[in-house]
Amino acid sequence: MAQLGASLFDYSIAPAQAPAVVPGGWVVVPWGRGRRVGLVAGLSDRSEIDPARVKPLLSVLADAPVLPPPWFELVRFCGDYYHRGLGEVALPAIPKLLRTPPAARARGSAFVRARERFVPAASTQAASLPPPLNDAQRAALDALRAADGFAVFLLHGITGSGKTEVYLHWLADVLARDARGQVLLLVPEIALTPQLGAQVAARFPGHSVAVLHSDLADGDRAAHWLAAVEGRARVVIGTRLAVLAPLPALAAIVVDEEHDASYKQQEGVRYSARDLAIVAASQRKVPIALGSATPSLESWHAARRGRYRLLALPERVGGAQLPTLDRVDLRGRKLRCELAPESIDAIGEVLARGEQALVFINRRGYAPVLACESCGWLSRCSDCSAYRVLHRIAATRPSRYRLVCHHCSAEQPVPRACPDCGNVDLTALGRGTQRLEEGLAELFPGRRIARLDRDVARTRGAAQKVIDAAHAGDVDILVGTQMLAKGHDFRRLTLVVAVDSDGGLFSSDFRAPERMFATLMQVAGRAGRDPLRGGAGSSDVDDGSAVDAAPLRGRVIVQTRFPDHPLFDYLSRHDFAGFADAQLAERREVGLPPYRFQVLLRAEAATQAEALAFLAQAKGLGESLQSSATPQGLACATADSLSGEAVALLDPVPMAMSRLAGRERAQLLVEANSRRPLHVFLRAWLPALREVRSPARWQLDVDPLEI
Numbered sequence: 001m002a003q004l005g006a007s008l009f010d011y012s013i014a015p016a017q018a019p020a021v022v023p024g025g026w027v028v029v030p031w032g033r034g035r036r037v038g039l040v041a042g043l044s045d046r047s048e049i050d051p052a053r054v055k056p057l058l059s060v061l062a063d064a065p066v067l068p069p070p071w072f073e074l075v076r077f078c079g080d081y082y083h084r085g086l087g088e089v090a091l092p093a094i095p096k097l098l099r100t101p102p103a104a105r106a107r108g109s110a111f112v113r114a115r116e117r118f119v120p121a122a123s124t125q126a127a128s129l130p131p132p133l134n135d136a137q138r139a140a141l142d143a144l145r146a147a148d149g150f151a152v153f154l155l156h157g158i159t160g161s162g163k164t165e166v167y168l169h170w171l172a173d174v175l176a177r178d179a180r181g182q183v184l185l186l187v188p189e190i191a192l193t194p195q196l197g198a199q200v201a202a203r204f205p206g207h208s209v210a211v212l213h214s215d216l217a218d219g220d221r222a223a224h225w226l227a228a229v230e231g232r233a234r235v236v237i238g239t240r241l242a243v244l245a246p247l248p249a250l251a252a253i254v255v256d257e258e259h260d261a262s263y264k265q266q267e268g269v270r271y272s273a274r275d276l277a278i279v280a281a282s283q284r285k286v287p288i289a290l291g292s293a294t295p296s297l298e299s300w301h302a303a304r305r306g307r308y309r310l311l312a313l314p315e316r317v318g319g320a321q322l323p324t325l326d327r328v329d330l331r332g333r334k335l336r337c338e339l340a341p342e343s344i345d346a347i348g349e350v351l352a353r354g355e356q357a358l359v360f361i362n363r364r365g366y367a368p369v370l371a372c373e374s375c376g377w378l379s380r381c382s383d384c385s386a387y388r389v390l391h392r393i394a395a396t397r398p399s400r401y402r403l404v405c406h407h408c409s410a411e412q413p414v415p416r417a418c419p420d421c422g423n424v425d426l427t428a429l430g431r432g433t434q435r436l437e438e439g440l441a442e443l444f445p446g447r448r449i450a451r452l453d454r455d456v457a458r459t460r461g462a463a464q465k466v467i468d469a470a471h472a473g474d475v476d477i478l479v480g481t482q483m484l485a486k487g488h489d490f491r492r493l494t495l496v497v498a499v500d501s502d503g504g505l506f507s508s509d510f511r512a513p514e515r516m517f518a519t520l521m522q523v524a525g526r527a528g529r530d531p532l533r534g535g536a537g538s539s540d541v542d543d544g545s546a547v548d549a550a551p552l553r554g555r556v557i558v559q560t561r562f563p564d565h566p567l568f569d570y571l572s573r574h575d576f577a578g579f580a581d582a583q584l585a586e587r588r589e590v591g592l593p594p595y596r597f598q599v600l601l602r603a604e605a606a607t608q609a610e611a612l613a614f615l616a617q618a619k620g621l622g623e624s625l626q627s628s629a630t631p632q633g634l635a636c637a638t639a640d641s642l643s644g645e646a647v648a649l650l651d652p653v654p655m656a657m658s659r660l661a662g663r664e665r666a667q668l669l670v671e672a673n674s675r676r677p678l679h680v681f682l683r684a685w686l687p688a689l690r691e692v693r694s695p696a697r698w699q700l701d702v703d704p705l706e707i
């Protein structure tokens with residue numbers, strides 16, 4: 001019997017209840033002085049617990065759907081692989097409203113209410129006829145269609161190559177062939193689901209579409225989840241948590257933008273939804289397609305080795321060309337509003353032609369730090385190793401500002417004078433999106449400028465408003481963070497300026513170049529997507545106004561202090577494969593993922609010394625476990641290893657951001673050449689760690705994304 005908590009608990013069943021208690025069913029059990037909803041993990045004749053201490057279950061939730069056995073398999077895999085309890089995986093996967101025990105005299109049940117409340121995602125436009133696919137799209141679709149049982153496809157399509165169209169054709173085909181079948185479409189961003197929900201609904205007018213993400217109101221989440229779990233919704237679109245929705249008739253999975261870091265949960269059970277989706281597909285023997293213009297190096301490597309089938313869409317639809325890429329060397333240049341003169345001129349030209357420009361900067365807020373130039377005071381966060389960022393919080397005059405820490409969210413008013421020396425002239429250093437927006441308004445008076453970042457998106461519907469306005473042509477210049485990079489298809493956009501591109505070049509995190517390349521490629525991919533504007537098409541434009549100039553190709557300007565860095569060479573050739581293969585060669589050389597497998601033990605405590613002491617002890621325990629390993633035990637790991645040293649425990653070090661919200665943080669990296677010895681080791685090590693008495697708190701991150 002599974003109580004939705006840490007692990008499994010036993011309850012006794014009265015004879016009258018027995019017929020209704022089935023694996024996957026829902027029950028109410030006594031818990032402390034209260035009651036809780038539990039899921040039945042299995043039935044047994046006996047218990048290892050003293051019979052006198054086994055409590056009877058209270059009731060059975062008769063109108064709840066029985067959860068399918070394959071879902072338990074997935075949950076079990078997830079618990080084993082990430083070394084967490086079954087309940088820790090299962091509990092968050094179930095909407096809160098449905099796991100609340102019914103009140104003693106409740107009228108109606110939560111399940112009945114959720115069923116009544118379900119309103120499938122609706123299309124905002126009339127059902128549209130899909131465009132005929134081009135040759136590359138058709139070839140990819142044929143390969144997907146031919147899949148029989150489990151297979152992983154990596155759909156590598158450049159930006160604007162029509163990947164979505166391939167998914168939608170394929171999923172329609174799956175639904176047509178399997179009268180009950182359900183398809184799961186995972187997307188990285190909540191901001192993208194309404195748009196996609198409507199688009200998909202328009203294409204599948206006969207099917208109900210459920211949408212699952214963490215931003216839904218509790219009632220909607222329960223309604224959509226239940227529709228998915230009961231098979232009423234044939235199409236399920238969602239963010240990472242949707243991978244844990246128990247779909248009884250799962251027939252195909254798509255993971256869009258599979259490289260996106262938001263597929264990795266960063267708290268609790270730190271699962272990768274992309275990886276779990278592959279496991280689910282394999283358990284259910286169904287095909288899965290991962291799509292991206294810039295696949296993760298893990299997926300790329302698997303495709304290169306033939307474990308995944310690579311499907312390529314090498315061209316933009318309708319013959320639109322990829323944008324040209326120019327590097328602007330920032331060294332010794334005088335900038336206005338962070339922009340080099342070339343960038344300002346380019347924006348001016350685009351606007352004069354009635355097109356749109358996008359200015360990309362990966363820094364939200366007004367200015368990254370507030371400084372006193374007379375004594376050197378900086379707006380450090382008192383609780384983190386980071387600066388508090390100056391934010392403009394009201395557009396009213398006089399504008400009001402606050403200092404906000406992006407890591408612990410602490411806020412404070414802007415001091416009237418320097419806290420150290422009393423100087424009243426404090427200086428905002430650098431620029432974030434807000435200040436860039438302000439500066440652009442001065443550089444281009446009368447132009448319509450819109451900003452999109454997480455601060456804007458905090459207001460429900462605000463992000464969509466900006467996106468809609470951009471689509472409608474009501475925006476001249478878009479300013480924003482990588483939120484703007486994802487998936488949007490702005491037809492009038494012909495110029496992208498990346499203000500500060502150097503962040504990822506010299507980071508201590510080995511994945512930083514991969515992320516930077518992907519981000520720049522995605523942002524660059526917003527430019528010149530319209531075949532009529534960006535390519536060899538005719539000059540009759542959609543809105544009827546003729547374009548007199550020759551067809552325009554999109555243009556990307558990358559401002560950098562390191563114009564000779566090889567990353568930019570690959571970028572300007574749009575050569576993802578070249579970049580990825582070069583990165584893989586480097587990683588192989590130095591022994592990094594995907595050639596090696598990593599687990600991170602993170603510890604936090606009041607002081608760095610305490611955190612490091614815990615990790616030192618953990619390392620000692622790990623090493624003694626390895627040296628005392630028996631032939632049947634850990635030594636099986638040695639056989640797998642190439643170096644003879646199966647599992648390597650590195651030295652504990654403070655984390656790159658060593659202080660967060662008043663806690664000091666440190667980490668210990670554990671590595672092996674294959675997964676098996678690593679997990680064998682963890683199964684022996686974790687129980688030992690739980691016995692350590694230390695003020696430090698710790699958690700494990702399997703396949704960590706950020707190091």
Ligand code: ADP
Nearest residue numbers: 131132133134157159160161162163164165317
């Ligand atoms: P990607 O996801 O690869 O960046 P999309 O799937 O968003 O590209 O496609 C870009 C645009 O091209 C979309 O507006 C889509 O409707 C359109 N499109 C896709 N395939 C075709 C096609 N075969 N013919 C005409 N338009 C297409």
Ligand code: ZN
Nearest residue numbers: 372375418421
């Ligand atoms: Zn000062």
Ligand code: ZN
Nearest residue numbers: 381384405408
């Ligand atoms: Zn802070």
